[in-house]
Amino acid sequence: MGGAVVSKVPFYTVRIRNIPSSTDRSSLLESLGCPQDTVLSLEVGPYNFTKMTATVTVQGTHKVDELLKLNNTSLGGSSRVESRVLVDTRFDGFTVVAGGTNGNLDIIAIHGLNGHAFSSWAVNDVMWLRDLLPKRVPNVRVLLYGYNANYVEDPFMFRINKYARLFLQSLKALADIRSRRVIFICHSFGGLVLKRALMDIAENPFEYSALQHVGLGVVFLATPHRSSEYTSNDIASILVNIAKISSGVKGLNSRRAEQLSRSLQWDSKEVMDMARSFRFHYCRESQLQFANFCEQLPMKLSKTIDGLVVNPYSATLEVLHARKFSISNRDHVTIAKYADPNEEAFNLLVGELTRMVIFARERGILVIPRLLLLTPPSF
Incomplete structure (x- = not known):
């Protein structure tokens, strides 16, 4: 991953x-x-x-601890309660990392299993949604969405409906959501959360009336949409692979993996049912655009087995107008991390975001005065 200098002191935000x-x-x-x-x-x-709201990237845990001590204090010396700042590292809910004050377009990023709203997208001190993307797609507001995606702490982690409802509640609470249009970028399990949320919007038009026309497009990064008909990789085993990678292979032994696989059988059926239902709702959708990015580098799934965490078949959304890209130099984790604005994978992603915006503007769905979309360089 070019452009990133490895630091001996870890970065934290x-x-x-x-x-x-x-x-x-x-x-x-x-x-x-x-x-x-x-x-x-x-x-x-x-x-x-x-x-x-600020996101501040520093080196070392000592500085993080120093900043956390400022929680519930006033930076300006005022004693008024309303002037006290809130400091955290969890990043729950929405965090704006780029303003985009001149338009009505948002990009919302949703992380995956055991992920983090900020660090899932970061390489050292470079977080591309904050540091790279706004330079390529100006005047777009970029938000991170954080939720507790730790399957170890939450035995109902794979009950996708719960996380979709929480996301929709947070989305409805945005102060100006009725006037916004959104492109979603989802990594792995985060794509399943969003799919369930989009289906809830379609199936409950009165409850989610403010969100009916919000979505413009979705970029799925290694999201497991379906089981493979041609390999042994069913959704349950794919989700186990994701759990292995997100928790570390050492943190999920074979016995635990087997237990998890059995517990995921219902979730596996739920994911497949959701795939069919999603296809029914969105197979002819003219407004919502889709792009699938598939990992190509294997990862260590056990002490003796290397493989793709989500195979290309599973990572392909069954919607005719969904576009597909195989990313040769990315595994399941690094497909969400970019540090060099000149690398091909990053430019492919920027190109898809640009295409979705142009599609919406040409059809009068999106109006952004004087928006300049910078095209990626040729390779």
Whole structure:
């Protein structure tokens, strides 16, 4: 993965919310005791436009602990409760990492199993949704969505309906959602959560009236849509593979994997039923565009077996107008991580986002004044 310099000191990112809207980058870094060249975003919050949210990337746990001590304190010295900032590393709910104040287009990223709303998309101090994408698709608001996707802590992790409902509740709560249009980028299990959410919107038009026309497109990154008819990789075994990778192979021994596989049999049926139902709802959908990105590099699935976590057949959405891309230099984890704006895989993804925006603009679905979409370089 070109462009990333491996650091001996790990990078961590802290989220700071409830920052006064008058705060600028320089004064914020000074208040935090961080160098002026610290990588960060500082954007208007998604729920309250009078407050701002920052993501600050620092080196080492010592600085993280120092910043976390600022939680529930005021950076400006005020004693008023409403001026106190909220500092965390969990990133639950929505976090804006790029403003896009001149248009009505959002890009929302949903991470996968055992993932994290920020680090799932980051390589060292480069987080492409924050640091690279806004330069290629200007004036687009970029949001991260975080949820507790830890299957170890939550025995109902694979009950997708629960996570879809939580996502839709958070989406409805966005202050300006009725005037926005959204392209979703989903990694692995996050794609299943979104599919269930989109079906809920289609099946419950009154409950989700504010969200009926929100979606413009979806980019699926190694999402397991279906079982393979030609290999032994059914959905249950694919989900076990995802669990192995997300928890670390050492953290999931063969006995635990077997138990997990049995417990996933119902989830496997649910995923296949959802695939058929989703195809029914969206096979002729003219507004919603789809793109599938498939991993091509194997990962270690056990001490003796290497393989693709999600095979290309499973990673292909059964919708006729869905486009498919095989990414030769990416495995299941790195297919969501980009550090070099010139690499081919990143430019393919930017190209698909651009195509979806142009499609929507040409049909009058999306209106963005003076939006300049930068095309990827030729290879």
